[in-house]
Amino acid sequence: MSPAIGGTLNRVDGRAKVRGDARYSAEVAVTGLVHAVLVNATVASGRITAIDTAEAERADGVLAVFTHRNLSRVASVPPLLPSLAGLAAPGQTFFPMQDEVIHYSGQPIAIVVADTVERADHAGTLIRVEYAATPSITLLDQARDQAYVPERIFGGLLPGQASRGDVAKALAEAQVCVDATYRFAPNHHNPIEPSASTAVWEDVDRLTIYDSTQGPNATQFTVAALLGLPPISIRVVSHAVGGSFGSKAMIWHHPALAALAARQVGRPVQLALTREQMFTSCGHREEQEQRITIGAGADGRITALRHHKLSLTSRFDDWAEPSLQSPAVAYTSPHYEGIYHLVRGNTITPTFMRAPGEATGMFALECAMDELAEQIGIDPLELRLRNYSDADPESGNPWSSSGLKECYQRASELFGWRDRDSRPRREDQWLIGSGMASALYPVTQPVNPQRARARLYNDGTAVVEAGVSEFGTGVFTAMTQVAADALGLPVERVRFVGGSSDLPNVTAAVGSAGTSAVGSAVHLATTQLRDELIRRAVADAHSPLHGADPGTVVVQDGRMALRDRPDVGETYADMMARTLTPDAEVLGTWTPPPQDAGYGLHTFGAQMAEVAVDADLGVVRVRRMVGVFAPGRVLNRKTAHSQLMGGMLWGLGQALLEATRMDPRSGRWANASLGDYLVAVNADAPDVVVDTVEVHDEVVNPLGMKGVGEIGVVGAAAAIANAVHDATGRRQYELPITLEKLL
Numbered sequence: 157m158s159p160a161i162g163g164t165l166n167r168v169d170g171r172a173k174v175r176g177d178a179r180y181s182a183e184v185a186v187t188g189l190v191h192a193v194l195v196n197a198t199v200a201s202g203r204i205t206a207i208d209t210a211e212a213e214r215a216d217g218v219l220a221v222f223t224h225r226n227l228s229r230v231a232s233v234p235p236l237l238p239s240l241a242g243l244a245a246p247g248q249t250f251f252p253m254q255d256e257v258i259h260y261s262g263q264p265i266a267i268v269v270a271d272t273v274e275r276a277d278h279a280g281t282l283i284r285v286e287y288a289a290t291p292s293i294t295l296l297d298q299a300r301d302q303a304y305v306p307e308r309i310f311g312g313l314l315p316g317q318a319s320r321g322d323v324a325k326a327l328a329e330a331q332v333c334v335d336a337t338y339r340f341a342p343n344h345h346n347p348i349e350p351s352a353s354t355a356v357w358e359d360v361d362r363l364t365i366y367d368s369t370q371g372p373n374a375t376q377f378t379v380a381a382l383l384g385l386p387p388i389s390i391r392v393v394s395h396a397v398g399g400s401f402g403s404k405a406m407i408w409h410h411p412a413l414a415a416l417a418a419r420q421v422g423r424p425v426q427l428a429l430t431r432e433q434m435f436t437s438c439g440h441r442e443e444q445e446q447r448i449t450i451g452a453g454a455d456g457r458i459t460a461l462r463h464h465k466l467s468l469t470s471r472f473d474d475w476a477e478p479s480l481q482s483p484a485v486a487y488t489s490p491h492y493e494g495i496y497h498l499v500r501g502n503t504i505t506p507t508f509m510r511a512p513g514e515a516t517g518m519f520a521l522e523c524a525m526d527e528l529a530e531q532i533g534i535d536p537l538e539l540r541l542r543n544y545s546d547a548d549p550e551s552g553n554p555w556s557s558s559g560l561k562e563c564y565q566r567a568s569e570l571f572g573w574r575d576r577d578s579r580p581r582r583e584d585q586w587l588i589g590s591g592m593a594s595a596l597y598p599v600t601q602p603v604n605p606q607r608a609r610a611r612l613y614n615d616g617t618a619v620v621e622a623g624v625s626e627f628g629t630g631v632f633t634a635m636t637q638v639a640a641d642a643l644g645l646p647v648e649r650v651r652f653v654g655g656s657s658d659l660p661n662v663t664a665a666v667g668s669a670g671t672s673a674v675g676s677a678v679h680l681a682t683t684q685l686r687d688e689l690i691r692r693a694v695a696d697a698h699s700p701l702h703g704a705d706p707g708t709v710v711v712q713d714g715r716m717a718l719r720d721r722p723d724v725g726e727t728y729a730d731m732m733a734r735t736l737t738p739d740a741e742v743l744g745t746w747t748p749p750p751q752d753a754g755y756g757l758h759t760f761g762a763q764m765a766e767v768a769v770d771a772d773l774g775v776v777r778v779r780r781m782v783g784v785f786a787p788g789r790v791l792n793r794k795t796a797h798s799q800l801m802g803g804m805l806w807g808l809g810q811a812l813l814e815a816t817r818m819d820p821r822s823g824r825w826a827n828a829s830l831g832d833y834l835v836a837v838n839a840d841a842p843d844v845v846v847d848t849v850e851v852h853d854e855v856v857n858p859l860g861m862k863g864v865g866e867i868g869v870v871g872a873a874a875a876i877a878n879a880v881h882d883a884t885g886r887r888q889y890e891l892p893i894t895l896e897k898l899l
C-alpha cells in the first residue's frame with residue numbers, strides 16, 4: 157500500500173486555524189456589509205398581539221427592522237430529509253416570521269439590520285412585543301398521556317416500529333428478565349463556532365451565502381427551495397467551520413433569513429447567532445426515556461428484546477433520533493420489538509447529535525446487559541460473547557465486516573479486564589469500579605452518487621475538489637492523502653479544495669460517512685486520472701513507455717515507470733510538456749451500493765472504564781478509559797485517533813455532565829450558555845487509550861472505510877455508568893450522573 161494513506165499527515169488546515177488565518181462565515185470581508193441580529197420569542201406558546209418597532213427603526217445605525225408583518229414570505233418549506241441526499245435538508249418544516257403564531261421560546265420574531273452588530277443588538281432591545289400566551293408543553297412529564305406512535309421518524313427514513321418473532325410470549329417464558337427504564341436529559345451541541353451566515357446578492361438572481369454548514373450543497377438546495385430560486389442562483393461557501401457535532405447537519409433558518417434581509421435592504425447581510433441563540437436555533441438531542449426489557453435463559457442467552465422509546469418532538473415534525481437501530485442488531489435475539497413514542501411539545505425540532513440515537517440507545521441496552529450479567533452471575537464480557545452474532549439478527553445477512561470479538565479481546569488486554577479486582581475496592585475515600593460496554597454504529601451510506609474532480613497540472617501538482625466542508629473532522633487532510641496515493645504524488649504536491657456548492661455535489665458530512673463518501677469519489681477520480689495519463693504515455697511514440705501494457709506501469713513521486721523496470725519511465729511533467737498539455741482533468745463518480753445488498757452494515761467496538769466515586773460527596777472521577785474499534789480502513793492514524801478519543805470524551809460528558817435544563821414555567825432553557833452547560837474539559841479527561849483492530853471490508857466502499865466520527869461515543873457512557881455501579885452498587889437510570897444521585 158501507498159505511503160500516504162494510513163500515515164499521520166498533520167492537518168492541512170491546521171496552521172491556518174491556529175494562526176487565525178482561517179476565515180469563518182462571520183469573518184468574511186465584504187464591501188458594504190451590514191449586520192443582522194435576531195430577536196426571539198420569550199414565550200413558548202401563543203401569538204404576538206402587538207409588535208412595535210418604531211423606536212428600534214429610529215435608533216442610530218438601523219437600516220431596517222423585519223417582523224412577520226414585512227418580511228418576505230418563503231416560497232415553500234421542503235420536507236424533512238436527512239442531509240445524506242445532497243438535497244434540501246431543512247432542520248424543521250416550520251419557517252418563522254411568516255405569521256404571528258409562537259410555537260416555541262426562542263423562535264425568531266424580528267430581524268434588526270444595522271451598520272454594526274452592537275447597534276443592531278441595541279435596537280433589538282427597543283422592540284416592544286405583546287403576546288397572548290397559551291399553556292406550553294416543554295417536558296415529557298407534562299404530556300405523557302398524549303404520546304403517539306409515529307408512522308415514520310427521522311425525516312421519513314425509518315419506521316416508527318419494528319418487530320420480529322413474538323416478543324410477549326418469549327418474555328413470558330424467559331428464565332431471567334431485566335426490565336429497566338433510562339431517562340436522558342436534553343443535550344445541546346455547543347460547537348466552538350456559533351452558526352453564522354453572510355448573504356451577498358450580486359444580482360436579483362445571484363446569491364452567495366458564506367455559511368457555517370456540514371453540507372454546502374444541502375444549504376444551497378434548502379435556501380433555493382425557501383426563496384423559490386433555482387439552485388443555479390445560489391452559491392454556498394463554507395471556508396472554515398468551527399465544530400458542529402450535528403448542529404450544522406440540517407439547514408436551519410439563519411441562512412435564508414440572512415438572504416431575505418439582504419435582498420430587502422439591498423446590502424450584504426451578516427447574521428451570526430449568539431451563544432444563547434445556539435440553544436434554540438439549531439436543534440438539540442431531545443429529552444427522552446427508553447425502556448429495555450431483556451428476556452434470557454439461565455445461561456444468559458438472550459431470547460427476547462423489547463425496546464420502547466418515548467421522546468419529545470416539536471409541533472411540526474415526527475423527529476426522534478434513531479435510538480433503536482443499533483440495539484436491535486447488537487446481539488442475537490430471535491424475538492424483538494422496538495417502538496418509538498412521541499409527544500409533541502413547544503420546542504424547535506430536535507436533530508442529529510454526535511452518534512445520533514446510538515449514544516442513548518446503546519447506553520440503555522448496555523446498562524441493561526450489565527444488570528443481566530449481574531443477575532446471572534457471569535462476567536459482563538462473557539455475557540456479550542455468549543450473545544455475539546456473526547450475522548445481522550434482523551435480516552440474517554452476514555456482516556460486511558465485524559471485528560467485534562477482536563475489539564473485546566484487545567480492550568481486555570489493554571485494560572487488564574480479566575485480571576481486574578472485581579471485589580468492592582476502596583482507596584481512601586474513593587470507591588473504585590470498572591465497567592464495559594459494546595459499541596455499534598451503523599455504516600451510513602449516502603443516498604446520491606458522490607462526485608469529485610481531479611486536475612493534474614503540467615508541473616506535476618494536482619488539485620482535487622468536492623463540495624464537502626471541513627468542520628474539524630480532518631476530511632481535507634484525509635482527501636489529500638487519498639489523492640496523493642492514487643496519483644503517485646507526494647502530499648505536498650496535492651491540494652484538496654472543498655467547502656463550496658460550486659464543487660461536485662457530495663453528501664453533507666453526517667453519520668460518520670463524510671470522509672468515506674467523499675474519499676470514495678476522490679479515490680475514483682484520482683485513480684481514473686492517473687490511468688488516463690498512463691494511457692497517454694504508452695500511446696505516445698516519444699515516450700519511453702510507448703507500447704507498454706498500462707497495467708504494468710506504476711507511478712511514484714510523479715514519475716510513471718514500469719513496475720519491473722523502474723529505470724524505464726518518465727514524469728507526468730515531462731510527458732505533458734512534450735505533448736503541449738497544460739492540464740488533465742477527470743470527474744469521478746462513486747455510486748454507493750444499495751442498502752439491501754445482502755450484508756449487515758455496522759461498525760463495532762468495545763469500551764472499558766474505571767471510575768473512582770467519592771464515598772462522601774458522590775463525585776465521580778473517570779480514571780481510565782479504553783476504547784478499541786474496528787472502523788475498517790483508517791486514512792490518517794492521527795486524525796482518526798483524535799476523532800475516536802474525542803468521541804470517548806464526548807461520552808464522558810454525556811455520562812457525567814451534559815444536560816440542558818428546561819424551566820417549564822417559562823418554557824425556556826435555564827442554562828443556555830457555555831458557562832452553565834457543562835461539557836467535558838481537560839481537567840475531566842482521564843488517561844484515554846484508543847486502539848483499532850484491522851478489518852477488511854470489500855462491501856462498504858472502494859476504500860473499505862466504515863468511519864470514525866461517532867463510534868467512539870457509543871458505549872462510553874454505559875461503560876462509565878456500569879463502572880459506577882461496580883464501585884457503589886448503585887444502578888444509574890438517568891443521565892447525566894450528577895453527584896446527588898450518588899448521595
Ligand code: MOS
Pocket residue numbers: 370401402403405508509510511512665666667668
Ligand atoms: Mo452527525 S450527529 O450524524 O452530523
